[in-house]
Amino acid sequence: MEILECNRCGKCKEFCPSYLIFLRESFCPRGRFQLSLLLQEQKIKENDKLRKRIFSCLLCGACINICPLQINIPMLIYETRAKMQKKMFNYFFKYFSLYPKFFFSALHFLGNSKILCTILKKQKKIPSSLLEKFFVIESKKAEKQSFKIYNKIKPKGRVALFLGCSTNYIMPSLTESLVSLLSNENYEIIIPKQNCCGAPLLSNGFKEETLKIAKKNIETYKSFNIDGVITPCPTCAHFIENIYEEITGESINVIQISDLIENLPVNYTSESKIFFHESCHSSNYIKETDKILNLLTKLGFHNIQRKSGCCGFAGIFSFLFEKESMDILQKKVLEYEKADMIITSCPNCIMQFKFAMKDKKIFHYLEIINKILTERGEKNGRKI
Ligand code: SF4
Ligand code: SF4
Incomplete structure (x- = not known):
């Protein structure tokens, strides 16, 4: 990855959610830029303080759009995390990404076991708010994943769905909405066996594993004769289109759902704010x-x-x-x-x-x- 030189103009600061909460120079994009370079040049050593600054980047991308030089701080953060020592929490996310079904089945079990949930919360192994968040939506038992195809006689086109872990395991009814809308538009739909996009792997510094999962997903989706891939998750969309290209040189053609929806009823008016x-x-x-x-x-x-x-x-x-x-x-x-x-x-x-x-x-x-x-x-x- 080519690293451009930051001119320290500071324009990125006020848009960085992490800086706005920590209010320290070392938590803003240009601060992280400097720290990453110093670490890569081995001018500073890795320690807990540095890890806090590098892992408190939300990888939101707000700084890229504002930076006059379009320095890609999130890509630099991915690179830096890949070079850092791995801790327990990194492995937690690694196995979550590699085995999401197991992870969400365990969560489902936990959700039904108030005693276990209380013990985990008391021990503070997992932030209690995070545990609760997973249960506020649907918390259905993860369904068995299998290949599905919804055929049409004279389809307008053919698309494959990439659902992403949140849709697949936390909001499965979103898949039903997506299938219903695309069927209404007369698209033939393929739902291959689903994997994680790999975002939690790269965010935790597992570059090699991300590369493997990216290649596997690219191979799966390229094996279908489709117009493109549809995903209801913007994080997965960015990952499978842009990050895959960055790390493998190949990308998956992602079609935005909003480009396919045409059949909308008229004369509906909502006064809701x-x-x-x-x-x-x-x-x-x-x-x-x-x-x-x-x-x-x-x-x-x-x-x-x-x-x-x-x-x-x-x-x-x-x-x-x-x-x-x-x-x-x-x-x-x-x-x-x-x-x-x-x-x-x-x-x-x-x-x-x-x-x-x-x-x-x-x-x-x-x-x-x-x-x-x-x-x-x-x-x-x-x-x-
Ligand atoms: S990607 Fe990281 S450094 Fe850039 S604005 Fe978001 S939180 Fe800040
Ligand atoms: S906006 Fe870009 S050039 Fe300016 S300080 Fe931030 S990262 Fe550096």
């Missing part, structure tokens, strides 16, 4: 918010306010920095207090918000579109 929360990966990497907002407006939601800014989840960040993750989340809770409904495109942000705002209506945009289409279809006596 809606806040559309733009996740970090949507706003800073895959940039599909304009198209999603267009769809929602066409659908009849005219009172939408676009909001961006990190929700504080970021996987390993909420594991290692529970208090700071909650502080970032709390800012969002205050900001979103006046909304009747929150719509977003990220399953992880949904998990975070449902945990903190239990009485609020919170949806993935695919769920809300599918809900309205289904209600309309039923009213008109036709099945969509």
Whole structure:
């Protein structure tokens, strides 16, 4: 990876969620840039203080868009973490990424065992808020993964789904919405046996393992005769399209769902005050918010306010920095207090918000579109 020289202009600072919470130079993008270089040049030694600075980056990408030199700090952080010593928590995420089904089955078991859950919380092995977050959504037992295909007689196109662990194991009903919407658009759909995209591996410094999982996923999806891959998770979308290209030289063609949805009913009007929360990966990497907002407006939601800014989840960040993750989340809770409904495109942000705002209506945009289409279809006596 080519490392450009930071001119220390500081423009990135005020957009970095990590800096805004720690308020220290060494926690801002240019601080991490300097620390990473010094470590790589062996001018400083690895210790707990340094690890804290490097692992408190949420990899949100806000700094890339603001930096006049477009220095890719998250890629530099991935490289730095790969060179650092691995700790217990790194291995926890490694095995989570390699065996998500086992991990979520264990979580499901835990969810049904209040005593075990209480012991774990008391021992503080896992942040208690993180445990609760996994249960606020659906907490269904992980289904057996198998290849599925939804055929069409004269399809408009053929796509394969990459669901991502959050959708697959925490919000499985999102898959039903996605399949229903794509079927309504007359697309043939393939759901291959699912793997993790590898984001938790790279975030924890396991570069070789990420490379293996990336190659496996590329091989799987390239073996189908498809127009492209669809995913309901912006983190997976960024990973399988951009990061795979960066680390393997090959990418998977990701189609944005908003480009495929055309059949929307007219004459629907909602007066609800809606806040559309733009996740970090949507706003800073895959940039599909304009198209999603267009769809929602066409659908009849005219009172939408676009909001961006990190929700504080970021996987390993909420594991290692529970208090700071909650502080970032709390800012969002205050900001979103006046909304009747929150719509977003990220399953992880949904998990975070449902945990903190239990009485609020919170949806993935695919769920809300599918809900309205289904209600309309039923009213008109036709099945969509
Ligand atoms: S990726 Fe996000 S958290 Fe990390 S340095 Fe950049 S702005 Fe800060
Ligand atoms: S905006 Fe870019 S060049 Fe300026 S301080 Fe941040 S990383 Fe360095």
